[in-house]
Amino acid sequence: xxxxxxxxxxxxxxxxxxxxxxxxxxxxxxxxxxxxxxxxxxxxxxxxxxxxxxxxxxxxxxxxxxxxxxxxxxxxxxxxxxxxxxxxxxxxxxxxxxxxxxxxxxxxxxxxxxxxxxxxxxxxxxxxxxxxxxxxxxxxxxxxxxxxxxxxxxxxxxxxxxxxxxxxxxxxxxxxxxxxxxxxxxxxxxxxxxxxxxxxxxxxxxxxxxxxxxxxxxxxxxxxxxxxxxxxxxxxxxxxxxxxxxxxxxxxxxxxxxxxxxxxxxxxxxxxxxxxxxxxxxxxxxxxxxxxxxxxxxxxxxxxxxxxxxxxxxxxxxxxxxxxxxxxxxxxxxxxxxxxxxxxxxxxxxxxxxxxxxxxxxxxxxxxxxxxxxxxxxxxxxxxxxxxxxxxxxxxxxxxxxxxxxxxxxxxxxxxxxxxxxxxxxxxxxxxxxxxxxxxxxxxxxxxxxxxxxxxxxxxxxxxxxxxxxxxxxxxxxxxxxxxxxxxxxx
Amino acid sequence: xxxxxxxxxxxxxxxxxxxxxxxxxxxxxxxxxxxxxxxxxxxxxxxxxxxxxxxxxxxxxxxxxxxxxxxxxxxxxxxxxxxxxxxxxxxxxxxxxxxxxxxxxxxxxxxxxxxxxxxxxxxxxxxxxxxxxxxxxxxxxxxxxxxxxxxxxxxxxxxxxxxxxxxxxxxxxxxxxxxxxxxxxxxxxxxxxxxxxxxxxxxxxxxxxxxxxxxxxxxxxxxxxxxxxxxxxxxxxxxxxxxxxxxxxxxxxxxxxxxxxxxxxxxxxxxxxxxxxxxxxxxxxxxxxxxxxxxxxxxxxxxxxxxxxxxxxxxxxxxxxxxxxxxxxxxxxxxxxxxxxxxxxxxxxxxxxxxxxxxxxxxxxxxxxxxxxxxxxxxxxxxxxxxxxxxxxxxxxxxxxxxxxxxxxxxxxxxxxxxxxxxxxxxxxxxxxxxxxxxxxxxxxxxxxxxxxxxxxxxxxxxxxxxxxxxxxxxxxxxxxxxxxxxxxxx
Numbered sequence: 001x002x003x004x005x006x007x008x009x010x011x012x013x014x015x016x017x018x019x020x021x022x023x024x025x026x027x028x029x030x031x032x033x034x035x036x037x038x039x040x041x042x043x044x045x046x047x048x049x050x051x052x053x054x055x056x057x058x059x060x061x062x063x064x065x066x067x068x069x070x071x072x073x074x075x076x077x078x079x080x081x082x083x084x085x086x087x088x089x090x091x092x093x094x095x096x097x098x099x100x101x102x103x104x105x106x107x108x109x110x111x112x113x114x115x116x117x118x119x120x121x122x123x124x125x126x127x128x129x130x131x132x133x134x135x136x137x138x139x140x141x142x143x144x145x146x147x148x149x150x151x152x153x154x155x156x157x158x159x160x161x162x163x164x165x166x167x168x169x170x171x172x173x174x175x176x177x178x179x180x181x182x183x184x185x186x187x188x189x190x191x192x193x194x195x196x197x198x199x200x201x202x203x204x205x206x207x208x209x210x211x212x213x214x215x216x217x218x219x220x221x222x223x224x225x226x227x228x229x230x231x232x233x234x235x236x237x238x239x240x241x242x243x244x245x246x247x248x249x250x251x252x253x254x255x256x257x258x259x260x261x262x263x264x265x266x267x268x269x270x271x272x273x274x275x276x277x278x279x280x281x282x283x284x285x286x287x288x289x290x291x292x293x294x295x296x297x298x299x300x301x302x303x304x305x306x307x308x309x310x311x312x313x314x315x316x317x318x319x320x321x322x323x324x325x326x327x328x329x330x331x332x333x334x335x336x337x338x339x340x341x342x343x344x345x346x347x348x349x350x351x352x353x354x355x356x357x358x359x360x361x362x363x364x365x366x367x368x369x370x371x372x373x374x375x376x377x378x379x380x381x382x383x384x385x386x387x388x389x390x391x392x393x394x395x396x397x398x399x400x401x402x403x404x405x406x407x408x409x410x411x412x413x414x415x416x417x418x419x420x421x422x423x424x425x426x427x428x429x430x431x432x433x434x435x436x437x438x439x440x441x442x443x444x445x446x447x448x449x450x451x452x453x454x455x456x457x458x459x460x461x462x463x464x465x466x467x468x469x470x471x472x473x474x475x476x477x478x479x480x481x482x483x484x485x486x487x488x489x490x491x
Numbered sequence: 492x493x494x495x496x497x498x499x500x501x502x503x504x505x506x507x508x509x510x511x512x513x514x515x516x517x518x519x520x521x522x523x524x525x526x527x528x529x530x531x532x533x534x535x536x537x538x539x540x541x542x543x544x545x546x547x548x549x550x551x552x553x554x555x556x557x558x559x560x561x562x563x564x565x566x567x568x569x570x571x572x573x574x575x576x577x578x579x580x581x582x583x584x585x586x587x588x589x590x591x592x593x594x595x596x597x598x599x600x601x602x603x604x605x606x607x608x609x610x611x612x613x614x615x616x617x618x619x620x621x622x623x624x625x626x627x628x629x630x631x632x633x634x635x636x637x638x639x640x641x642x643x644x645x646x647x648x649x650x651x652x653x654x655x656x657x658x659x660x661x662x663x664x665x666x667x668x669x670x671x672x673x674x675x676x677x678x679x680x681x682x683x684x685x686x687x688x689x690x691x692x693x694x695x696x697x698x699x700x701x702x703x704x705x706x707x708x709x710x711x712x713x714x715x716x717x718x719x720x721x722x723x724x725x726x727x728x729x730x731x732x733x734x735x736x737x738x739x740x741x742x743x744x745x746x747x748x749x750x751x752x753x754x755x756x757x758x759x760x761x762x763x764x765x766x767x768x769x770x771x772x773x774x775x776x777x778x779x780x781x782x783x784x785x786x787x788x789x790x791x792x793x794x795x796x797x798x799x800x801x802x803x804x805x806x807x808x809x810x811x812x813x814x815x816x817x818x819x820x821x822x823x824x825x826x827x828x829x830x831x832x833x834x835x836x837x838x839x840x841x842x843x844x845x846x847x848x849x850x851x852x853x854x855x856x857x858x859x860x861x862x863x864x865x866x867x868x869x870x871x872x873x874x875x876x877x878x879x880x881x882x883x884x885x886x887x888x889x890x891x892x893x894x895x896x897x898x899x900x901x902x903x904x905x906x907x908x909x910x911x912x913x914x915x916x917x918x919x920x921x922x923x924x925x926x927x928x929x930x931x932x933x934x935x936x937x938x939x940x941x942x943x944x945x946x947x948x949x950x951x952x953x954x955x956x957x958x959x960x961x962x963x964x965x966x967x968x969x970x971x972x973x974x975x976x977x978x979x980x981x982x
Contacts, residue, residue: 041825315864317855317858317859317862319851319854319855319858320848320851328841330839331822331836331837331838331839331840331841332839332840332841332859332864332866333840333841333843334532334840334841334842334843334844334855334859335843335844336842336843336844336845336848336849336851336852336855337844337845337847337848337851338829338832338843338844338845338848341829341843343841343843345822345836345841346822347822348821348822348823349822349823349824349825350819350822350823350824350825350834350836350841351825351827352824352825352826352827352829352832352834352843353825353826353827353828353829354827354828354829356828357811357827357828357829358827360810360811360827360828361827363810364808364810364825364827367808367810368808368823368825373806373823375823390884392883392884392891393881393883393884393891393893393959395893395917395918395957397917397918397934398917398918398957398959400883400884400891400893400959402884402886402891420935422913422915422937424913424961424963426886426888426889426961426963427886427888427889443888443963444911444963446913446937446939446961448937466886466889468884468889468891468959468961470915470917470937470959470961472915472917472934472935
């Protein structure tokens with residue numbers, strides 16, 4: 001690990017944009033460390049919902065990164081994520097050509113710790129500035145309106161308000177928290193009179209009638225103001241975050257927070273820690289279409305539907321049913337005579353739920369996890385910095401994977417004590433190191449790697465390399481890998 | 492094909508059992524040519540429900556074969572099946588050590604043609620005798636009671652009655668036909684007053700109150716009597732069947748009916764063709780537990796259930812739901828907040844249906860088939876006379892299969908024009924013929940079969956041989972096989 005040196009972080013400083021009468025530029029912070037359990041089985045620990053292309057070709061993380069990429073409004077973004085997702089984040093940003101400072105959380109904390117880290121990072125790198133904290137798993141459908149709302153928020157933040165982005169409700173939703181707006185402080189902007197918990201249906205209807213706003217959980221604030229409030233309300237959390245940042249190390253262009261210090265930060269949301277306690281809270285009313293994609297019913301809401309209200313992704317069939325959501329990825333799905341359900345079929349797990357009960361998906365995942373079934377947290381397709389692999393067959397003494405290596409990708413130099421491997425190249429060309437040899441293996445060629453041999457595979461070509469790996473042995477766990485060298489520093 | 496020579500068919504003749512006062516022995520005919528669409532996706536054309544171990548370790552076909560194996564009551568059985576299922580039938584009988592005469596239908600007709608074939612076969616081989624026709628896809632739970640019912644039926648059949656086995660109803664089932672019993676002709680045996688179609692719920696309750704019986708669709712009759720009735724009611728069908736049998740050929744110990752003649756037999760059930768028209772119809776009332784396994788609700792009925800009425804096969808989870816049937820084969824299945832549904836998940840297709848609408852599964856399979864999705868009729872695991880294969884991965888230019896070869900099994904000598912194959916042995920030992928060579932390939936060894944080479948694999952060992960086959964090429968269809976020799980005569 002290199003010592004910390006990130007003084008050259010921001011190429012677009014806030015000061016440049018600080019023209020008279022113009023809102024200050026916003027340092028966008030994209031939070032994407034969550035596990036996304038509510039969209040199981042598509043979303044799991046190994047690839048949570050913010051990185052999955054739920055709508056169209058891009059993930060919501062990518063859509064968020066694009067949303068805050070207008071240089072007339074935003075600076076270069078800061079991405080705060082779990083260390084496990086570093087390669088996914090880098091890959092998905094790379095695909096968009098977006099440059100960001102990635103900060104890695106070595107443990108799962110709640111949003112206050114991430115806000116504290118981003119605030120302190122911005123202050124240390126830029127000095128006084130306005131920060132916008134954006135969730136990576138939300139969907140915004142009107143970009144111009146969103147940006148206008150952000151500009152309003154930034155103007156208020158510059159005046160010392162801690163601004164939350166509210167959404168003008170379009171229905172009496174029971175799945176969101178609400179905000180009661182107080183005194184108007186600018187056009188479409190108000191003091192926060194109260195934050196209100198998720199209501200029941202009757203209360204939700206009343207809130208909508210009374211002009212309450214949805215609480216989107218996206219914030220804009222002046223960094224020094226937030227620092228002062230965190231120091232006041234959560235001094236030990238601030239201390240832990242500031243120390244974790246001061247002792248962070250650079251690791252392949254990412255900033256890895258010090259694990260011990262970060263682990264001392266309390267698990268508390270920024271809503272509880274600051275927003276509900278500060279007298280500086282304000283809300284700007286966004287008029288854009290927004291969703292927190294908080295469960296399968298929300299995905300159904302956002303998906304195109306037929307005249308019966310059915311939304312079908314993939315090879316799904318519905319015979320006499322209405323208002324269903326069917327996602328058939330891998331398996332074909334057939335539904336007969338049922339309404340208002342969600343069926344999500346992946347290669348290895350199927351969820352069937354009443355849409356009204358989709359809030360219990362998290363509880364279900366807990367049940368599955370408690371019984372030790374890996375499908376609770378692990379996908380069959382696993383992403384690695386060099387590409388990905390998919391488990392396609394498993395027996396008592398063999399396992400088969402389809403491995404895809406990106407052009408230029410290199411697996412670690414490794415050996416196994418309990419298994420031999422047969423690699424058959426089905427697309428592209430592999431450069432294989434086997435003990436002292438280096439061998440090019442072309443499409444429709446194979447190579448054998450006996451137990452204990454030191455080996456490595458890389459893709460020297462211009463197209464993805466695909467191989468079928470057949471492992472044979474008495475123990476086939478992922479932990480039977482002795483990594484001797486790794487270009488991604490996973491040794 | 493050998494010429495027809497099956498004079499040595501019956502080693503246990505009927506005459507032996509024809510002692511005074513004792514019912515005549517029954518020649519059991521097991522009908523197992525159906526496609527079993529109503530239990531899709533587990534049951535498909537390539538392996539229909541009667542051959543699947545739905546309950547315990549044995550298929551209903553095997554359970555039926557055992558049920559009619561008591562030599563004091565039954566002779567050696569005749570199995571009438573579709574030519575496609577010949578190897579499955581032989582394998583499943585072999586596993587039980589049961590010897591049978593297998594008659595192969597080259598086309599799908601209805602039950603009248605099969606009854607005519609079996610009747611004529613029994614007459615030509617044995618002479619006068621009593622025949623019992625049994626469905627291979629029913630479940631009987633009290634063997635002693637079943638056999639006693641068969642003996643009663645045989646006694647009546649010997650007196651010239653065509654006997655259908657009725658079942659004393661245990662509930663007002665709407666999924667079965669009913670029989671109104673007339674004059675009592677023996678203990679628990681009656682003339683048939685009327686056959687009644689599947690009723691609605693109100694009528695079903697009335698029928699049960701009025702003492703109607705369920706019509707099980709299993710029959711016992713004197714062969715000459717049935718011949719006379721078929722000749723009277725369906726003379727051209729009888730003629731077609733008799734000709735198909737007379738022109739049948741022996742094929743690997745099976746009797747293959749002449750396709751052209753058999754194709755001329757009308758598609759009509761034995762109920763319509765004979766039972767509803769003859770004045771000889773009688774019914775014996777069976778008191779045993781019986782099901783025709785006519786759909787997923789019937790499987791649920793027959794399965795062990797928890798205190799909420801949920802029946803779960805495999806890795807299924809139910810959170811707040813009652814009276815559900817969940818079958819998780821391959822995939823894990825999670826159900827939340829739904830009652831009275833059936834979820835059947837296989838490796839490649841998932842059915843989710845209201846139990847009350849499970850009768851529409853057949854319609855759904857028609858929809859899927861019409862759109863050209865192979866899952867309507869084809870399993871991922873395909874049985875062959877030498878063993879089976881499972882498709883585990885497919886790309887644009889590659890396909891991967893797990894192939895299992897039984898001890899002594901031999902694939903055909905073949906070649907492909909469009910694909911090369913890599914075989915990796917993961918269990919057992921393969922004897923591989925490649926052009927002029929014969930090579931033993933052991934566990935953890937591989938062999939390459941270039942495009943166009945003539946090759947064959949067999950299992951010379953004592954344990955099943957398992958190989959992973961990686962196909963690489965521009966066309967990977969099953970029809971790119973040129974079979975040069977085949978021990979199972981599939982050339």
